[in-house]
Amino acid sequence: MVRNREQSEARLIAAVGQILAREGFAGLGVNAVARAAGVDKVLIYRYFDGLPNLLRAYGEREDFWPTSAEVLGEDAAAIRALPVGKRVEHVVLGLLDALRKRPQTIEILAWEAMEDNALTRTLADIREHWGLRVIEHVFPDPSERSEDVLALANLLVAGFQYLMIRARRSPAYGGVALNTETGWQHIRQGIRLACRSIDHT
Amino acid sequence: MVRNREQSEARLIAAVGQILAREGFAGLGVNAVARAAGVDKVLIYRYFDGLPNLLRAYGEREDFWPTSAEVLGEDAAAIRALPVGKRVEHVVLGLLDALRKRPQTIEILAWEAMEDNALTRTLADIREHWGLRVIEHVFPDPSERSEDVLALANLLVAGFQYLMIRARRSPAYGGVALNTETGWQHIRQGIRLACRSIDHT
DNA sequence: GTATAAAGTCACCGGTTGGTGACTTATCTT
DNA sequence: AAGATAAGTCACCAACCGGTGACTTTATAC
Structure with missing residues (x-):
């Protein structure tokens, strides 16, 4: 197993998008995101200090809002x-x-x-x-x-x-x-x- | 404790409206409705065969939709x-x-x-x-x-x-x-x- | 007055939730 | 090469979820 924080963060952010697209916000939770990212959920707390901040990171991607x-x-x-x-x-x-x-x-x-x-x-x-x-x-x-x-x-x-x-x-x-x-x-x-x-x- | 099915049903239906008004649909569940109605949740299954039908009963009240x-x-x-x-x-x-x-x-x-x-x-x-x-x-x-x-x-x-x-x-x-x-x-x-x-x- | 069907109570089930502590393991610096 | 720091794993927690079986209590019909 390669250890790479950046990649894990990117996977988590991408997983948020996947879940939103597939199930909508109803399925958006710590467990679901971690599962979709193939990453342990504890990393959501360590890297983003919880789901709200992970979601904020997702919302701040360049292409999320139109210019x-x-x-x-x-x-x-x-x-x-x-x-x-x-x-x-x-x-x-x-x-x-x-x-x-x-x-x-x-x-x-x-x-x-x-x-x-x-x-x-x-x-x-x-x-x-x-x-x-x-x-x-x-x-x-x-x-x-x-x-x-x-x-x-x-x-x-x-x-x-x-x-x-x-x-x-x-x-x-x-x-x-x-x-x-x-x-x-x-x-x-x-x-x-x-x-x-x-x-x- | 007075036993009265009609009243219990009415309480459950009213509780649905209460929860929708107070917390929105996010808080709408079997446990919450039963708690708000002051009634055991098993009655939801006995009288309405589950939450969907209780919600249907709520949606069919006369004043729910405008005429x-x-x-x-x-x-x-x-x-x-x-x-x-x-x-x-x-x-x-x-x-x-x-x-x-x-x-x-x-x-x-x-x-x-x-x-x-x-x-x-x-x-x-x-x-x-x-x-x-x-x-x-x-x-x-x-x-x-x-x-x-x-x-x-x-x-x-x-x-x-x-x-x-x-x-x-x-x-x-x-x-x-x-x-x-x-x-x-x-x-x-x-x-x-x-x-x-x-x-x- | 007694039997019976229904009303209501309660404890429990398996599963999922968000969240944490303790652990092992890899990478990087010195 | 050794040690420190961080990445990742895992087991577990309490709280809640929807749902059910077994129970007691009341009203009602006879």
């Missing part, structure tokens, strides 16, 4: 020149595409919303800083942020996040297909439709 | 005379108000989306029949159901459901207050804003 560039596109300055409605549409759709590629991130978001414990709180901390940066990027001028438009934008984001969560178990939601690409195209069209009314006041 | 009248208003026929966008607005806002009064129902919806087991599947069955009736009521003519509008309507419903779920733990979401009435007024305005573009094509 601002991935959400906003390469030319962030060009976005700020668009009317507000178009800007909202752009960032909401960008966020949708970015998150659809990250099923484990969706799993974390879901869990964060459901339960309130040491593990979820650490994850909420990580996401906090990330989310604020995006808003600052898109709406540098606070006067542009109408309360109602902000509410609508967040409602749309909350909506597709919830649909992504349901998509893992259910093939459809209220007549909208969640397991086909065309179903998600309709959702994207719905978002565009909603954003159209923002500039049209 | 169609509560969502649509008293004059369901008048709604069908409105343009499509107004109809969507009306039913989405009606559903929002109806569900805001039912925190335990939100808890169930959340759980249903998160986990997939015997308990959640029984609850999904109950909700299924309920949801279809509402859609049939509002859009009796299938030709009126544009795919994109349907997607938007479901996106809005999914959105406020997700926000309600988060509201239990977080006071705000992306700058929108979830713990004040004015915050929810902004969300309602956002819904109205989104629906405006439906008829405006």
Whole structure:
């Protein structure tokens, strides 16, 4: 048996992702993670001082959250020149595409919303800083942020996040297909439709 | 000790609601329910043949789901005379108000989306029949159901459901207050804003 | 009043959970 | 080569989980 702390840490972090993808957060525990990593669970305490910190390490991997560039596109300055409605549409759709590629991130978001414990709180901390940066990027001028438009934008984001969560178990939601690409195209069209009314006041 | 099966059953059903309200579905188990009901857990098996059926009994109480009248208003026929966008607005806002009064129902919806087991599947069955009736009521003519509008309507419903779920733990979401009435007024305005573009094509 | 079926109690089962102490073994420094 | 430090193993803990069998107690039907 080769002894290698770095490798063991990496295995534990990878095991978190495996379990989240396979069983969801319900199966996430010290025993399960250690078993999946092929490592003794005592190392979780020695190296990470418990599961919450291991989960924090997992949440801080580079590709866990999309970068601002991935959400906003390469030319962030060009976005700020668009009317507000178009800007909202752009960032909401960008966020949708970015998150659809990250099923484990969706799993974390879901869990964060459901339960309130040491593990979820650490994850909420990580996401906090990330989310604020995006808003600052898109709406540098606070006067542009109408309360109602902000509410609508967040409602749309909350909506597709919830649909992504349901998509893992259910093939459809209220007549909208969640397991086909065309179903998600309709959702994207719905978002565009909603954003159209923002500039049209 | 008075012996009364009906009362014990009622206590168990009430205990389910208590636990859902207090701890959420994470704390929902045979032992916890029996303890909260002040009743031996063996009665759960004797009277309900297990927790799933007890939960089904809980989900079938009269006031658990809003009635169609509560969502649509008293004059369901008048709604069908409105343009499509107004109809969507009306039913989405009606559903929002109806569900805001039912925190335990939100808890169930959340759980249903998160986990997939015997308990959640029984609850999904109950909700299924309920949801279809509402859609049939509002859009009796299938030709009126544009795919994109349907997607938007479901996106809005999914959105406020997700926000309600988060509201239990977080006071705000992306700058929108979830713990004040004015915050929810902004969300309602956002819904109205989104629906405006439906008829405006 | 007595028999009987049901209501309720209690102790226990195997399994899993998060967590720890004591141990062996490998690697690295001197 | 010897010793120190860290990596990894293992057995065990108390607490909980869902679930069951055997028991006592009460109400009810006859």
